[in-house]
Structure formats: C-alpha cells, structure tokens
Amino acid sequence: MPRGAVGSRSPRRDLLDKVLGRVRFAADLKVPGMLHLVVVRSTEAHARVTGIDVGEAAAVPGVVRVFTAADVPGENRYGIIRPTADQHLLAEGRVRMVGDPVALVAAETPEAAAEGARRVRVAYEPLPAVLDPAEALEAAAVRIHERGNLCFEQRVVRGDVDRALSEAAVVVEGTYETSRIEHAYIEPEAGVAYLEDGVLVVVCCTQNPHYDRRDLCRLLGLPEERVRVIQAPTGGGFGGKLDLSVQPFVALATWHTGRPCRLVYSREESFAASSKRHPFRMRYRTAADREGRLLAVEADLLADTGAYASYGLAVAIRAAVHAAGPYRVPNVRVRSRAVYTNHPFSGAMRGFGAPQVAFGYESQMDRVADALGLDPLEVRRRNALGPGEHTITGQRLGPSVGLRECLERVGRVRARWDGAPGLRGDGPVGVGVGAMYYGIGNTGMSNPSTAHVRFDEDGGFTLFTGAAEIGQGSDRVLTAVCADALGVDPDRVRLVRADTALTADAGATSASRQTYISGGAVLEAGQALGERILRRAEDLLEIPAEDLVIEGDRVRSRSLPSREVPLEEVASSFAKAGGMPREEGRFDPETTPLDRESGQGVPYATYAFAAQVARVRVDPVTGRVRVERIAAAHDVGRGVHPPGVRGQITGGVAMGVGMALMEAFDPGRDRNLDTYLIPTAADMPRVHPMIVEAPEPTGPFGAKGVGEPALIPTAPAVLNALARACGARIWRLPAGLEEVLEALGRGKE
Amino acid sequence: MPSSVPASRDPGPSGEPPAEGLTIRFVLNGRTVEARVEPHRTLLWVLREVFDLVGAKEGCGVGECGACTVLLDGEAVNACLVLAGKVDGREVTTVEGLGGPEALHPLQQWFIRKHAVQCGYCTPGMLLSAAALLRRNPDPTREEIREALAGNLCRCTGYVQIVEAVRAAAREMAGR
Numbered sequence: 075m076p077r078g079a080v081g082s083r084s085p086r087r088d089l090l091d092k093v094l095g096r097v098r099f100a101a102d103l104k105v106p107g108m109l110h111l112v113v114v115r116s117t118e119a120h121a122r123v124t125g126i127d128v129g130e131a132a133a134v135p136g137v138v139r140v141f142t143a144a145d146v147p148g149e150n151r152y153g154i155i156r157p158t159a160d161q162h163l164l165a166e167g168r169v170r171m172v173g174d175p176v177a178l179v180a181a182e183t184p185e186a187a188a189e190g191a192r193r194v195r196v197a198y199e200p201l202p203a204v205l206d207p208a209e210a211l212e213a214a215a216v217r218i219h220e221r222g223n224l225c226f227e228q229r230v231v232r233g234d235v236d237r238a239l240s241e242a243a244v245v246v247e248g249t250y251e252t253s254r255i256e257h258a259y260i261e262p263e264a265g266v267a268y269l270e271d272g273v274l275v276v277v278c279c280t281q282n283p284h285y286d287r288r289d290l291c292r293l294l295g296l297p298e299e300r301v302r303v304i305q306a307p308t309g310g311g312f313g314g315k316l317d318l319s320v321q322p323f324v325a326l327a328t329w330h331t332g333r334p335c336r337l338v339y340s341r342e343e344s345f346a347a348s349s350k351r352h353p354f355r356m357r358y359r360t361a362a363d364r365e366g367r368l369l370a371v372e373a374d375l376l377a378d379t380g381a382y383a384s385y386g387l388a389v390a391i392r393a394a395v396h397a398a399g400p401y402r403v404p405n406v407r408v409r410s411r412a413v414y415t416n417h418p419f420s421g422a423m424r425g426f427g428a429p430q431v432a433f434g435y436e437s438q439m440d441r442v443a444d445a446l447g448l449d450p451l452e453v454r455r456r457n458a459l460g461p462g463e464h465t466i467t468g469q470r471l472g473p474s475v476g477l478r479e480c481l482e483r484v485g486r487v488r489a490r491w492d493g494a495p496g497l498r499g500d501g502p503v504g505v506g507v508g509a510m511y512y513g514i515g516n517t518g519m520s521n522p523s524t525a526h527v528r529f530d531e532d533g534g535f536t537l538f539t540g541a542a543e544i545g546q547g548s549d550r551v552l553t554a555v556c557a558d559a560l561g562v563d564p565d566r567v568r569l570v571r572a573d574t575a576l577t578a579d580a581g582a583t584s585a586s587r588q589t590y591i592s593g594g595a596v597l598e599a600g601q602a603l604g605e606r607i608l609r610r611a612e613d614l615l616e617i618p619a620e621d622l623v624i625e626g627d628r629v630r631s632r633s634l635p636s637r638e639v640p641l642e643e644v645a646s647s648f649a650k651a652g653g654m655p656r657e658e659g660r661f662d663p664e665t666t667p668l669d670r671e672s673g674q675g676v677p678y679a680t681y682a683f684a685a686q687v688a689r690v691r692v693d694p695v696t697g698r699v700r701v702e703r704i705a706a707a708h709d710v711g712r713g714v715h716p717p718g719v720r721g722q723i724t725g726g727v728a729m730g731v732g733m734a735l736m737e738a739f740d741p742g743r744d745r746n747l748d749t750y751l752i753p754t755a756a757d758m759p760r761v762h763p764m765i766v767e768a769p770e771p772t773g774p775f776g777a778k779g780v781g782e783p784a785l786i787p788t789a790p791a792v793l794n795a796l797a798r799a800c801g802a803r804i805w806r807l808p809a810g811l812e813e814v815l816e817a818l819g820r821g822k823e
Numbered sequence: 824m825p826s827s828v829p830a831s832r833d834p835g836p837s838g839e840p841p842a843e844g845l846t847i848r849f850v851l852n853g854r855t856v857e858a859r860v861e862p863h864r865t866l867l868w869v870l871r872e873v874f875d876l877v878g879a880k881e882g883c884g885v886g887e888c889g890a891c892t893v894l895l896d897g898e899a900v901n902a903c904l905v906l907a908g909k910v911d912g913r914e915v916t917t918v919e920g921l922g923g924p925e926a927l928h929p930l931q932q933w934f935i936r937k938h939a940v941q942c943g944y945c946t947p948g949m950l951l952s953a954a955a956l957l958r959r960n961p962d963p964t965r966e967e968i969r970e971a972l973a974g975n976l977c978r979c980t981g982y983v984q985i986v987e988a989v990r991a992a993a994r995e996m997a998g999r
C-alpha cells in the first residue's frame with residue numbers, strides 16, 4: 075500500500091494561492107454594475123421605533139433605494155435555531171440592542187450610500203434597557219421578547235447531591251465570571267449578490283451556506299431553487315460567521331433592484347453587528363472524599379445571551395452537559411440558563427459555553443487539590459473519565475477516551491520545567507493545569523452530513539461537500555479521507571465545496587464536527603465508489619472483485635500483482651457505457667435527546683479530551699503576566715493532518731491566552747482593534763502541542779475533532795498557574811493588571 | 824528596468840475621474856505607474872481600487888491589524904494610514920510583487936512548509952512585515968521576530984508556525 079493521505083504532513087493545497095495574495099475574499103470581489111450598501115443601525119439599546127423618514131436619504135444623488143422592514147417580502151424573522159429564531163432583517167417597530175439594523179441604503183457609490191444612511195431619520199422612543207442577566211429574570215423586568223427574558227434553561231440532575239455534600243471530606247465553593255468576547259476574525263464580514271437566470275446568487279463569507287440559504291428563502295419568500303449561496307474564501311469564523319451577517323442585506327437589495335450588490339463591513343460594523351461569546355456567572359460547589367475523588371458537583375450557570383437567541387439555547391445545553399468537566403461525578407445538580415438582555419447578542423463562539431464552564435470546574439479542581447494537599451494533576455488523574463465509564467448525563471463512554479494519556483503527557487513536560495531557569499526576568503512563577511472534554515457535534519440531536527464522490531472521465535475524482543472551509547483545514551481533512559477511502563493519491567481528488575447548487579448539506583462548520591461527521595460521510599461515499607470501480611475492473615481484468623484493490627493510480631490483483639488496469643482505463647470504460655458513477659455518503663452520529671427534567675441522555679456520539687499545563691511569570695510591580703510556556707496534549711482520535719492539528723492547538727492557545735488575560739468586550743467602548751486587544755505574536759508563550767490518538771471506532775480512520783477543544787483548557791491552566799504565582803485566586807476573567815496586583819496583595823496577607 | 828504603464832484613472836465616486844485630484848507617480852512592484860486620485864485617498868485604496876491589487880487587506884482601517892501592510896521604500900507600513908500623495912516618487916511592494924508562483928520568496932515557501940497559514944487573511948501583511956524585518960536584520964532571534972510581527976494580528980494560527988517560518992527563511996536566505 076502507498077502511504078496514506080490520512081496522517082500525511084504534506085502542506086495544504088490552498089496555501090500557495092494564499093501566500094501569493096491571489097485568493098479573492100468576498101471584499102475583493104467586484105461585480106460590474108454593482109450597488110454599494112450601507113446599513114442604518116440602532117443607536118439605542120432598547121427603544122420603540124416610532125418613525126423612519128427616508129425621504130431625504132432617497133433624494134441623495136446616487137442613492138437608488140432605501141429599504142425598511144416593509145420591504146422584506148417573506149417572513150421578517152431569522153435565527154439558526156428555528157424554535158428560538160427572533161432576529162429581524164430590518165427592525166419591526168422595536169430595537170433591542172445598539173447596532174440593530176433599521177434601514178438599508180443602496181447606492182451607486184460607497185460615498186453616496188454613506189451619505190444616504192446619514193440622512194435616514196429614525197425616531198426612537200426609548201424603553202428601559204435591561205443590562206444584567208440576573209435583573210432580567212426579576213418579575214418586574216421589562217420584557218425584551220414576548221416569550222419573556224429566559225431564553226432557555228437546561229438542568230442535569232443525577233444522584234443525591236445533598237447527601238454527598240454532607241458526607242464529603244471537603245467541599246469547596248466559588249463564584250466565577252467570564253467576559254463578553256469578540257470573535258475578531260481578521261476578515262470583516264463581506265458578500266455580494268447578483269441574479270443569474272432568475273436565481274439569486276449570494277457569495278459571502280460563512281460557516282454554513284445551507285443554513286444561509288434556508289433563512290434567505292424564508293426572509294425573501296423564495297423556494298430553495300431560486301437562491302444559491304456560494305461560500306467565498308472565509309477569513310476565520312470561530313462561530314461568529316454562523317449567524318447571518320451581510321447575506322440578507324445583499325440578497326434583499328439585489329432582489330428588489332435586480333442589480334448586483336456588495337456589502338463589506340468595516341471593523342466597526344463587524345464589532346457592532348456580530349455575535350459575542352456569552353459572559354457567564356457561575357456558582358460552583360464541589361465535594362470530594364479524602365483521596366480527592368469527586369463526590370458531587372453543583373453548578374448554577376447564568377449566561378447573558380444578549381438581545382437575540384442566536385445559539386443561546388445550544389450554549390445553555392452544552393454548558394450544562396460539560397459543567398462538571400471530564401470526570402467521574404456520581405452526584406450532580408446543574409442549572410444552566412441563557413437570559414436575554416439589551417446587550418449585543420451572544421452566539422456560538424468557539425466552544426459554545428464549554429470554555430466558560432471549564433474556568434469554573436477547573437478552578438474548583440485545583441481548590442480540591444489544595445484543600446487536600448494533593449498535586450493538581452494527581453487529583454485530575456484520580457477522577458479522569460476512562461473508557462466504559464459514565465458521564466454526568468449517564469452516557470457510557472466508548473473506547474476513545476484519551477484523557478489519562480493527555481494528563482500523563484503534560485505531566486512529563488511539566489516535570490521538565492520544574493527547576494528549569496526562568497525564561498526572562500524575575501517575579502513569581504506559577505504552573506497550572508487545565509483539562510477538558512468536548513462532545514463532537516450538535517447536542518442531543520440529529521446533525522447529519524451528506525457528501526458525494528464522482529469518478530471522472532480522466533481517471534480522477536471529484537469530492538462534493540457542503541462543508542465550509544474557514545481556514546481550519548476541513549478541505550484538507552476531507553480530501554485525505556476521500557483519497558484513503560478510495561485508495562488513491564490525494565492529488566487525484568478535486569474538490570467542489572460549500573455551494574448550495576452543487577453540494578449537499580454538510581451542516582455547520584461548528585461544534586468541531588466536520589472532521590468526524592463530514593469525514594464520516596466522505597468515507598462512506600468514497601468506499602461505495604471504490605466498490606463500483608472494483609466491480610467494473612472485475613469485468614475488465616476477469617478477476618473477482620474480492621481479489622482486487624485500488625492502489626494509487628490503478629486497480630490491481632492482490633494475488634497476481636502483475637495483473638492490473640490503470641484507473642484511466644476503468645474510467646473510459648464507464649464513460650463508454652454511458653456515464654460516470656457518483657456515490658453518496660451520509661453520516662449522522664447516534665445520539666439521544668436529553669431528558670427535559672434530568673438532562674440524562676446521550677448528547678454526543680464521541681468526545682475529544684485534552685489537558686494543558688501553563689507556566690506564567692508575574693511582574694510584581696506592574697501586574698503584567700507573561701505566559702512563558704504551554705504544553706497541550708489533545709486526544710483527537712486520529713490526526714488526519716498533523717500540522718493542521720498543531721495549528722488548531724496553537725491558535726486555540728492564543729485565543730485562550732486572550733480569554734485569560736486580555737479580552738473583555740465593552741459595548742460602550744470597543745469600536746475597533748485599538749481598544750479591543752487580542753494577543754499578538756509578542757504575547758504568545760512557547761507552545762508544545764502534543765497529539766494523542768485514542769481512535770474512535772465510528773470516526774473516519776479513528777478521527778474525532780480539535781477545533782474548539784484547542785482553546786478550552788488554556789484559560790483554566792493560565793488562571794490556575796496565576797493562583798499559584800500570586801498566592802491567591804482570581805475569580806473573574808480576564809485577569810488584567812489590576813486584578814493581578816490585587817491578587818498579589820491578597821496572596822501576601 | 825521598470826517600464827512606464829499608462830496612467831490609471833481614479834474612477835471617483837461617480838465613475839468620472841476626480842475633478843479635484845492629484846497625480847502620483849511611483850514604482851509599484853518594479854514598474855512605474857501613475858494615478859490621478861483625490862487627496863484623501865489612502866495607499867490601500869489606490870492599490871485595491873485603482874490597480875486591483877487586492878493582496879493587501881483591510882482588517883481595521885485604523886493601523887491596528889497589519890492586514891494592509893506593504894513595503895514603502897523597503898519599510899513595512901500600514902497602507903490604510905498612508906495618504907496617496909505620500910507615495911509620489913517612491914517605491915511600493917505588495918505581496919503580488921514579493922514572488923511569483925514560479926519563484927516564491929523564501930518567506931512564502933517557508934510559510935507553506937511550516938503551515939504558517941490558515942485562513943490566509945493576515946498572510947500578505949505578515950509576509951511583508953517579515954520581509955522588512957529580514958532586510959534590516961537578516962538573523963533575527965525568535966524574540967526579535969515576535970516583536971517585529973506584533974503589529975500584524977492573526978486570529979487563527981497563534982503565530983507559532985509563523986515565527987518558525989520566518990526563522991527558517993532567514994536561515995535559508997543567509998545560506999546557513
């Protein structure tokens with residue numbers, strides 16, 4: 075057998091065009107005759123819109139048309155999770171956050187569109203704004219939506235928590251808070267729309283073209299065959315490009331004017347219009363026996379979902395399911411609520427609430443260790459879930475559980491750091507651990523992916539997948555799985571991707587699901603096509619198919635290696651016989667819905683596991699924290715493209731460092747990257763990524779996923795390291811200079 | 824030798840050449856070019872709108888992200904902050920002029936080999952900041968690379984592979 079494409083370290087195909095600057099992102103597209111759009115957005119956090127006067131705007135030379143809610147031809151309501159869909163393309167009498175879209179101006183030039191937007195007069199009658207999630211739940215609070223301010227609640231209940239608490243050797247209690255975080259992909263949202271043979275075509279950055287089409291059809295009142303969404307090369311997403319952004323605006327304007335339209339968000343608009351990471355408030359009680367074995371976890375989680383639901387429901391559920399961490403916990407009581415406020419809406423940012431709860435449960439694990447005088451890694455080792463053991467939803471895990479190995483690997487690196495001289499400067503040093511597990515795919519619901527593979531006349535193959543590539547490398551992963559499913563060289567596999575007219579629905583590029591789920595679909599399609607090729611070769615070679623194998627560029631006999639036929643010949647035999655074969659593959663991981671009351675069930679078919687250790691150094695004068703090193707061990711099942719897995723880990727670590735130390739989005743202050751700071755090259759630690767492979771039997775070649783897991787353990791590890799360096803714990807993210815100085819002060823007491 | 828190409832016109836907001844404009848002449852990726860533009864236009868706008876060189880990206884428009892980085896007389900600048908008039912008589916290099924598909928710049932080669940690119944939106948700016956660094960400091964330490972690239976934001980990679988790629992390219996360029 076030739077060496078497989080799965081596991082190969084060769085470079086990704088897309089990188090050549092990227093280093094040459096030849097990739098055209100949506101903002102780089104110019105369609106002849108296109109109109110330019112500007113969205114008029116709410117200046118109020120909560121208000122009734124009592125009037126919109128577009129007269130003056132429409133009179134600006136170059137302005138072609140000004141749209142308001144009355145111009146939305148279909149149902150003016152959208153949202154990725156249908157039961158909670160509550161966003162409007164353009165405001166209908168009410169705005170619920172600063173930045174809510176109110177009107178849309180289309181003009182011949184960007185300048186005229188901007189001038190038109192300035193002249194749209196919107197009359198607001200302010201309503202009290204609700205800015206605190208706890209207050210939002212009070213009976214007297216103003217209702218932001220008709221259904222009330224509780225967007226969603228999920229409980230997970232198991233065993234007898236009260237008894238466990240009363241019998242425990244140690245109970246630690248703590249309240250933790252995380253911040254609102256901006257995705258800050260470097261590409262601001264952009265898209266163009268045009269009409270082609272009566273079909274409305276939208277080319278845009280996105281993480282889910284098939285969802286985009288569904289909601290565009292609803293908004294415009296069009297059948298699916300009249301709308302085509304093509305994913306443009308996408309400059310990062312991290313969950314923020316799952317919600318609709320520019321798509322409905324360009325679609326609406328093109329639909330009405332018949333002209334191509336383009337909308338490119340400025341960074342300011344991207345900040346104002348896009349979803350954020352949910353800020354969480356978490357109250358935890360953790361009980362353990364004398365050996366540090368967990369007896370109970372109680373968690374009350376309150377998430378600020380902002381003005382609209384977006385993925386709030388999914389975040390509330392996932393946070394609940396992951397609230398106790400990757401440990402055996404016999405008694406559990408979790409309540410997780412996502413609550414509306416008049417803040418910017420919160421969405422699915424990398425991890426769906428799992429990074430937030432990881433800060434809570436991992437801080438608690440360290441405190442259990444401290445209370446018992448145990449090594450924090452040892453406490454985790456004693457509680458770590460293993461194959462065949464049960465999660466807090468009562469799910470029995472399969473064989474792919476690599477947590478113990480992850481803990482061991484980072485433990486070995488930590489031992490090497492001990493006593494090693496500091497990298498730079500003096501100041502107290504601390505080492506901390508963070509661990510996590512993460513369910514792959516959507517929670518407790520069907521989330522299939524469908525793929526097709528076609529044999530081409532030249533003896534090559536074309537893989538059709540709806541999976542959006544957003545930089546993370548799904549193109550490479552799916553191509554490799556396809557090549558190995560067939561047994562051919564990956565250079566033979568062409569890719570058609572994320573175009574609703576040409577590819578089937580693969581579901582969202584989210585929840586770390588494309589490798590596992592779309593990979594599964596591609597594997598099935600590739601294998602089915604391979605079998606058809608062997609059956610045809612059987613006729614050509616007059617050797618039974620069971621004795622044949624596809625290898626690189628030919629089909630050959632296993633028993634008589636000299637008997638072979640080039641793939642090109644098999645292809646022309648198909649072509650002559652009337653058509654090239656194309657096979658479909660579909661994969662939908664087995665899950666069961668969670669019980670409404672107890673939260674028990676099988677939310678995911680498989681989980682990724684990880685552990686990271688961080689070493690930090692604190693400047694006692696300024697409070698500046700330097701994360702010196704991070705070792706990160708991730709059980710991904712199988713590293714389909716090891717450099718890509720490492721890239722996900724290092725990128726996740728960077729985002730985790732930002733979450734731990736820097737990032738807190740202040741809607742009243744942050745308009746651009748001059749005040750909202752994300753980690754730069756100078757902020758990065760040395761990172762030591764390690765790939766652990768506990769193969770998942772239902773995954774393609776054993777693979778699971780890594781996108782979100784990469785980020786989750788970092789902030790907990792850094793904060794646990796900081797607690798040791800400062801001698802006192804920080805309860806609220808991010809740990810900025812003031813918080814660190816304050817903790818140093820407490821530590822001295 | 825740089826050859827002179829016909830003057831490009833700034834189409835202006837109405838599609839007509841701007842009434843109030845200035846004519847700038849500069850060397851763009853080795854060729855002398857000319858453009859008539861309104862004085863408030865930035866170099867980034869000129870590159871993208873007049874010359875359709877879209878390798879330089881706008882990520883923030885205020886000099887914070889580095890996605891628009893190009894070389895001006897060999898120094899890395901944020902093209903979103905440079906007014907068009909300032910480039911008159913000077914030399915501009917964009918990613919399109921760094922190396923071609925057949926003759927990749929060592930930085931481009933090593934960005935590919937080290938997997939220093941994910942979404943690629945920051946990549947052109949990152950490459951040019953790195954090129955400027957290697958021009959003034961052919962043998963930078965890891966720390967110097969990190970400092971030199973601190974003005975170029977990347978949200979995907981964590982910068983680890985980028986720093987490795989710059990070190991590898993420096994070694995290759997120095998024949999080490």
Ligand code: FES
Binds near residue numbers: 903
């Ligand atoms: S666009 Fe110029 S620095 Fe961001």
Ligand code: FES
Binds near residue numbers: 309944980
């Ligand atoms: S590769 Fe995506 S921002 Fe750098």
